[in-house]
Amino acid sequence: MNFDDTPAEAAFRSEVRTWLEANAEPKRHTRDFVGDGLPPAERLAAARAWQAKKAAAGYAAVTWPREFGGLGATVLQQLIVRQEESRFRSTFGIFEIGLGMCLPTLMAYGSEAHKASRIRPGLYGQEIWCQMFSEPAAGSDVAGVLTRARRDGDGDEWIVNGQKVWTTGAQFSDYGLLLARTDPTLPKHAGLTMFFVDMKSAGIEVRPIRQMAGESEFNEVFFTDLRVPDHQRLGAVGAGWKVALTTLMHERLSVGAEIGLLNFDALWSVVQDAGQLQNPLAIEQLAQAWVAEEGLRLHQCRTLTAMSRGGVPGPEQSIAKLVKATLAQRMANFAIELQGEAGQLGCDDPTSSGQAVERAWAWSAAMRIAGGTDEILRNIIAERVLGLPEEARQDKGIPFNEVPR
Ligand SMILES: Cc1cc2nc3c(=O)[nH]c(=O)nc-3n(C[C@H](O)[C@H](O)[C@H](O)COP(=O)(O)OP(=O)(O)OC[C@H]3O[C@@H](n4cnc5c(N)ncnc54)[C@H](O)[C@@H]3O)c2cc1C
Known part of the structure; x- marks a missing residue:
């Protein structure tokens, strides 16, 4: 499959970019989100305001049907919005669970009355x-x-x-x-x-x-x-x-979601700022990061090809999550080490790469647990991708209240 934008996708990208340039602020670092640095209530109010603006423009849930306030667009268009938005200050971790998982579940199983009353307020950030x-x-x-x-x-x-x-x-x-x-x-x-x-x-x-x-x-x-x-x-x-x-399954459909951890470009900046671009250790880490990110990009292309042909992301998505989370943690550990003694100290400047590294370091550990731990993902890959024998399951077919605990 050719992953260059088609003329229609290029036009959509340009539309999204123009809207973002007019309505959003450029990011100063990888974990720069709307309302950062404000007290919790003000941060939430800023996030809601951004969400309402995005929803009104149709970019809050691009693949949702139009009857629910989406654009009825393709997964590739959703990816285009994510790619473009990743350069701007947006929200992270406030509306994603509702929009990405809970509300699609309500669309599938909720009564007409609940769909009518709950979906739009969720889309516009009024309800979390x-x-x-x-x-x-x-x-x-x-x-x-x-x-x-x-x-x-x-x-x-x-x-x-x-x-x-x-x-x-x-x-x-x-x-x-x-x-x-x-x-x-x-x-x-x-x-x-x-x-x-x-x-x-x-x-x-x-x-x-x-x-x-x-x-x-x-x-x-x-x-x-x-x-x-x-x-x-x-x-x-x-x-x-x-x-x-x-x-x-809707969690898996969030292909290419921005998780605000370190990426190759951010690691490059950290190495450059530390004056270590000639350091062989740094060169090796950068090379490994580039290779892994390129592998992830190609893996994502394969998933998108399958999805554009009507498939749904399967257990192979576990590979992407496993690689992404471990890579992010390795990069964050290296970036901390590179700062020497300063890496052990907290950094108060929210615009500095030091604080971005610090937050990415703390967060990357959580990413290895959320949405399936490394071990569980390896089990999934072993059983459902490689077809290896199933893990022994003592409680299979037994009444739950008779399972020894
Ligand atoms: C950032 C973050 C956000 C989260 N948000 C939510 C949320 O909004 N809602 C929600 O419901 N949950 C949420 N969770 C919880 C998350 O789903 C669980 O932490 C995760 O499923 C792991 O469960 P656990 O913490 O109980 O660890 P356990 O399941 O107790 O695992 C402990 C250790 O044992 C290993 N292990 C367990 N079973 C096996 C096995 N069969 N084979 C090999 N090793 C095994 C695990 O890999 C792990 O190392 C969140 C977690 C994180 C980190």
Whole structure:
């Protein structure tokens, strides 16, 4: 496949670029996002304002159908928007979960009334969504969730008790997807049901987790006799795993998403600023980074070719995530080392490459866990790409409440 823009794509790119140049500010460094440096409430307000502007122009959810406020455009056009936007200050980590995962799940399984009332506010940044899958004992093995939803006597409501963890953005979310166990007598995957919940409901307590980079983007979420109306159930009772797979497939569809870590160009600048372009160690790191990034680019081209022919990204996407996250961490470690003793100190200047490196270093560790740990991705590649024998699974086919814990 030829990856040069077609005349129509070139025209679209130019349209997007013109709009961004008129409406957005150029990035000063790789992790330069809208509202950075402002207090949390102002940062959120700035992010919402940017999101509303982008949605009004049609660039917030390019591939969504027009009836939901998208452009009904192709994945390649979505990539064009991402490529162009990556040079400008945008948002990161506030709306992505809603737009990328929760709202597409609502489009697939929500009632007409919920679609009519929830999708546009989510698109325009008025409502924020989070995803509550992981629990203390159910991360990699997410189908092992223990949070329990029981139908109330007359059946119009569910009563939920349990705990989630690592819920990104729960502290400012309006709604959240919730995967709960509705029948523990069935095997693990069969006893799950998906709901969406109003995060401001009585019975939900959100406790922020403090991270090593200083932020608090993740939370523990506790449910104590939370009442959820049955009309907020997504999919059939017991079909929660199927619905969760829809959500996770949309996560995979976010091909080429900007994650704000170090890339080859940023590493080059760091090496150049440190006056180390002649250092053989630096040259080796730069060469390795370039080769890996080029491999990732070609891998992405292959995925896009498949998608443009109607395919969906499969387990081979795990390869890209595994390489990208480990590469980002290697580059960040090297960039820190290159700064010598200064690399061990915190850097207060948000415009300096020092702070970008510091944040990328702290974040790259998380990227090796989020969306599937390295080990889980290797298992997926082994079993589903290479066709190697399956990992032993002790709980297969056994009622969940009889699995030894
Ligand atoms: C940045 C970030 C954002 C996140 N946001 C969300 C969110 O919004 N919502 C949400 O629900 N969750 C979220 N998570 C949680 C994330 O999905 C889990 O952290 C992840 O699935 C791993 O689960 P765990 O932390 O419980 O680790 P565990 O599953 O307990 O794993 C611990 C270690 O054991 C290894 N391991 C586990 N099983 C196997 C196996 N079968 N074979 C080999 N090794 C294995 C793992 O690789 C890991 O090294 C987020 C996590 C991060 C880092």
